Amino acid sequence: MKVKIEKLDHQGRGIARSEGLTIFVENALPEEVVEIELTKTKKKIAEARVIKWIQKSKNRVLPKCPYYDKCGGCHLMHLNIEEQNFYKEQKIKEILTRYGEVQEERIKTLIKNETPYYYRNKATFQVKEQLGFYQKKSYDIVSIDSCLIVHPKINEILAYLKKLSLKNITQIIVKSSDNGEYSMVVMETNGNVSKKSIQQVLEGHVTTLIINQEVVFGDGVIYEKMKDKVFQISPKSFFQVNTKMAVKLYEKVLEYASLTGKEIVYDLYCGTGTIGIFLSDKAKEVIGIEVNEDAILNANHNKEINQASNVTFYGGDVSKKIDELNQKPDVIVVDPPRAGLDIHTIQMLKKLNSKRIIYVSCDPMTLARDLKLLQENYEIKEVTPFDLFTHTYHVENVCLLERKLLWVL
Numbered sequence: 001m002k003v004k005i006e007k008l009d010h011q012g013r014g015i016a017r018s019e020g021l022t023i024f025v026e027n028a029l030p031e032e033v034v035e036i037e038l039t040k041t042k043k044k045i046a047e048a049r050v051i052k053w054i055q056k057s058k059n060r061v062l063p064k065c066p067y068y069d070k071c072g073g074c075h076l077m078h079l080n081i082e083e084q085n086f087y088k089e090q091k092i093k094e095i096l097t098r099y100g101e102v103q104e105e106r107i108k109t110l111i112k113n114e115t116p117y118y119y120r121n122k123a124t125f126q127v128k129e130q131l132g133f134y135q136k137k138s139y140d141i142v143s144i145d146s147c148l149i150v151h152p153k154i155n156e157i158l159a160y161l162k163k164l165s166l167k168n169i170t171q172i173i174v175k176s177s178d179n180g181e182y183s184m185v186v187m188e189t190n191g192n193v194s195k196k197s198i199q200q201v202l203e204g205h206v207t208t209l210i211i212n213q214e215v216v217f218g219d220g221v222i223y224e225k226m227k228d229k230v231f232q233i234s235p236k237s238f239f240q241v242n243t244k245m246a247v248k249l250y251e252k253v254l255e256y257a258s259l260t261g262k263e264i265v266y267d268l269y270c271g272t273g274t275i276g277i278f279l280s281d282k283a284k285e286v287i288g289i290e291v292n293e294d295a296i297l298n299a300n301h302n303k304e305i306n307q308a309s310n311v312t313f314y315g316g317d318v319s320k321k322i323d324e325l326n327q328k329p330d331v332i333v334v335d336p337p338r339a340g341l342d343i344h345t346i347q348m349l350k351k352l353n354s355k356r357i358i359y360v361s362c363d364p365m366t367l368a369r370d371l372k373l374l375q376e377n378y379e380i381k382e383v384t385p386f387d388l389f390t391h392t393y394h395v396e397n398v399c400l401l402e403r404k405l406l407w408v409l
């Protein structure tokens with residue numbers, strides 16, 4: 001079947017229409033004319049792969065990664081970066097205007113990633129006889145020797161990991177600080193491994209090694225510097241994977257917060273306390289909530305090492321803990337996981353009635369859903385998309401909401 005690709009879908013696949021079908025075509029770009037083979041058909045929707053290109057897009061580039069065809073990590077490396085950015089901006093506009101009822105002019109230009117390669121401070125390697133990443137749509141592994149989007153320090157560590165016997169190892173997470181000074185290897189196994197021989201290979205090349213939650217050497221954490229702040233990170237604590245872009249994102253949160261020194265700020269879903277501590281210099285008081293126990297330990301440590309004495313972190317579920325805080329926040333920052341906000345938290349945000357809400361989101365669909373609900377009481381002033389995940393279809397967004405003036409007659 002010969003089709004012309006109209007546009008990209010939200011996962012970076014080409015969309016074509018033919019014979020009453022909407023067809024999602026892997027690795028096909030807008031304007032391309034391709035010969036396809038259907039791989040799955042369900043009522044009026046089909047998936048397909050390209051057999052032959054009849055006309056290629058001028059925006060197509062040769063992916064630099066030798067594993068790109070198989071590896072499931074990246075989705076857009078065959079598209080030049082300018083067009084990747086354009087696609088991301090259009091995607092956010094489409095989702096937020098359509099599902100979130102956000103006015104298009106409120107959505108700003110995407111903040112670009114100045115370091116489109118070697119930017120990720122974390123890699124999750126899967127191990128099953130081979131060491132690498134999951135293949136596209138599969139739990140099979142593509143063995144890799146280096147990755148073009150992870151920090152060079154992680155590639156350096158990968159070379160040492162490749163020297164290990166992989167028997168009984170199931171997963172290896174590697175994290176590095178942006179300057180490469182701190183790094184950790186976190187291993188999971190399903191049987192005995194020789195900790196001593198792993199230690200011998202890795203010692204001197206990583207600052208800490210953890211096997212099945214036991215610290216084999218080092219202090220079990222790494223430290224990341226962001227401007228004048230330092231953050232301790234444990235293996236299970238969330239931390240933005242693109243440090244340089246995360247600094248820009250937090251600066252946008254600070255700008256949107258418009259702090260004067262008098263404000264009480266809530267930092268909900270605070271992780272290791274990054275946003276709250278970033279804002280603490282300009283706020284009267286900051287209160288953070290986080291459910292992950294390791295992250296809250298990091299957050300409390302980070303409060304100390306950054307001398308942020310006006311910050312208090314509470315461990316617990318936001319939707320429960322928020323009821324217990326007896327404060328009247330002026331600014332609330334929310335940075336939930338992909339699932340977005342639950343309905344009770346949305347109701348509480350409306351009840352708390354803070355002047356501003358800043359919503360940081362890694363999932364535009366749940367962001368759109370939540371913004372629609374919040375618009376009863378809040379006006380969407382501005383949304384800034386950030387490219388934290390170049391070569392993938394993911395986009396991070398920071399959104400400023402301001403309380404509406406509601407006249408009570």
Ligand SMILES: C[S@@+](CC[C@H](N)C(=O)[O-])C[C@H]1O[C@@H](n2cnc3c(N)ncnc32)[C@H](O)[C@@H]1O
Binds near residue numbers: 269
């Ligand atoms: C996207 S991360 C944001 C972390 C932090 N703001 C940052 O920038 O590093 C979301 C965080 O929410 C936490 N989390 C998930 N569900 C939660 C809940 N119901 N209550 C509190 N925290 C939650 C996760 O553990 C994670 O640390």
